Amino acid sequence: MDVGEDEIDNTGDYNGTDWHIVFTIVSWDNDADQSLIEVATTDGFSHYEVGRSLYMSWRLEEDTLSLYLDENSYQFFRSEL
Secondary structure, eight states, X not given: OEEOSSEEEEEEEETTEEEEXXXXXXXXXXXXXXXXXXXXXXXXXXXXXXXXXXXXXXXXXXXEEEEEEESSSOOOOOOOO
């Protein structure tokens, strides 16, 4: 995953089927650890069609980045007790 100023470029595979998805960054909030992105292009496997808006939340703990995508709202990670 390459994150630029205006877009996120993501490549990988799902069960052996390649994908390449470009997301346009609509808004980005580092303080809240969330971003609104829109699917700009897809090639190969994709759960999302072009034009779909997605709410992306993230959490960084040491060397581990957790991402969460949702079509309806931002998701917040609960702190472990």
